[in-house]
Amino acid sequence: MLYKTIWKLLKANKVNLVIGVVITLVITFFYSQSIDTGNTNLQEAKILILSEKSSPIIDGMTEYLAETQTIVTMEEPTQKEIDDALYFQQIGIVLFLPNDFSETISAGQMPTIDIQARPDAFSKAVVTQQVTTFLQTYLAYAQSFPAEEAMAQTKEVLSSQGELVLNSEYSHRMGRLLSGMSFNLLAYGLFMSIFSGFGVVNLAFNRKAINNRNQVAPVSKRKLHRQITWALIGYSTLLTVGFCGLVLLLTRNIWTNATGWHLLNVLFFLITMVAFSSCMTAIIKNSEAIGGISNIFIMGCCFIGGVFVPSELLPEIVNKIAAFTxxxxxxxxxxxxxQNLTLNAAFKETFLFQSGILLAFAAVFVVIQLVMSKDKAYLR
Structure with a gap:
């Protein structure tokens, strides 16, 4: 009878469950479709070249890069506009040419070019090499020819383009990165669904009328609490299996030998989610507060934790705050x-250390629940 009641309460929470499933399904689908692991051709980079001056050498370099890459233009962008363009993938690489760019080359020296790129811009090395090749070739001819002829010779020599093919490890690495990004989404969809389930059930059983009736029930409060907890753990486990099955199905074309490690990581996170949900819903008796944690706290943790925005793009202070979640x-x-193609001893050591921190969070939540609980019988 108890489990039927819990099942009915969980069915009443199906809206939040569906929201988490839909969000995870949609974003995971786009992640899994964003790369063809069998394609070894390097995608074109979207390059923004910023310079306060114009000169034949800059125009020549721009034309050379445009033969293999995509040149993007922006009218006097601010740093914020550049950051936004990088985040929304409107550009992938930004070349900041110094004011004395042309003068430095005319003096026979290589200029220093600042480069800003997306964290996942694998073509950055290729673009850097192309710029270096063009400038070094031009400087070599400039020692023996006038500027115009040196530019003509440079263009002629570099006009022969070969096809750049990626090492097979590139596709393998991209598959692993996208698989990891897909599992990241469980931090939101799964966490919200589990916490909402705990909230609905515990709020219902903590109502004054229900609580008073359970005081005279033949089942002890300790046994009743244990049955509710096991029912919710079963609910959380089934949700986790379903969500993981969904992610594995959508990312089946990019499975790697690291998938098992992702599943182990999900298991550690499941323990922490259950401990957190049980702790918070046992302490907080207000439905509005429970809803606030579900809609604001969990969403906020996912945002600063790197689920929706890569940690590399967030300020250092935000990452330090996120480390407390x-x-x-x-x-x-x-x-x-x-990011690790080789699962060596150093990888395992780091993985176990970070997993230990996850389990430490779970232990802290369990201790807090035991200390804050008003049910003295449960503490015995």
Missing amino acids: PTYWFIQNNLLIG
């Missing part, structure tokens, strides 16, 4: 798995 360490483990 379990979501951050779940994401860090996924990044660790995705």
